[in-house]
Amino acid sequence: MDVFAAYRFCPICGATRPESDSSRPFRCQACSYTCFFGPVTAVGGVITNSSGEVLLIERAKDPGKGKLGMPGGFVDPNESAEVALRREILEEVGLQVGRLEFLMTAPNSYFYQGVLSPVLDIFFCATIESDQLVAAEATEVSAWMWTHPNEDTLGRMAFESNRLALERFLKTR
Template identity: 45%
Template structure:
């Protein structure tokens, strides 16, 4: 069973007071007036393109989306820019270093982790890698990759709808 993150707050994180009516945005504690707005949190995705205009897709080795395709990327950490997060996530997952990146689109997403759903805003960049021929996957996160002109075989098996949206937008701009 999945629940929105705002329904997971049963006690105030500041004073510990039990909440009699969880699930509201923002969360407001009746005792201490503390408020939590629940995001969305920021995440990045790289549409990494090679010289043949093929896109790098990676297959997830863990949930959410285990066994499904996606784009290299992840959450923006505290204290880093979106661009720093993009470069860090792409390098951590594929060992590719980026030489160019251009913002393509932003799109809302939901991240369901162990039954708690967090609202996310994804920022997608079209990227070029310094050496796209040397992909090395982070085995704990990814178990396969493919350089493709994305077909229904891949698009119908995407881990996140926002990834598919970004890929389809990118493909529409190629023609």
């Protein structure tokens, strides 16, 4: 279900939203509260080592369980995209990356408990000197690999946006 359709009541005054009301943004007919349901922001990192290999993770959870992705996640309130990405990389694979270089953005969506929400993914590139991964968060990541991505790798990506970012990276380096 689209997140626009998921709101049957106004979150401020509790008024029931008429079945016929499919307006975007959501605008309460009783109190005029408006919710734009803008995309939430997520970040992803194309991390390379000194051999030019890219760090990919195997996702431990749905969506995309068992498929490949890159370290990253949702941006928290009051975080910049860069701070969020550094935090996620440290949490997921125990790496502290140096300078982040902007790569691209791409629309994505997130399906959770029956509700489909829009997401905007922001991708950065980063390099690390060491190939050593010191930790990994087992709840998010089931495996990781350093690889020179090929067609097979691209076909195993969990999200189209991640595949596009990896393709862009491979074309521009």
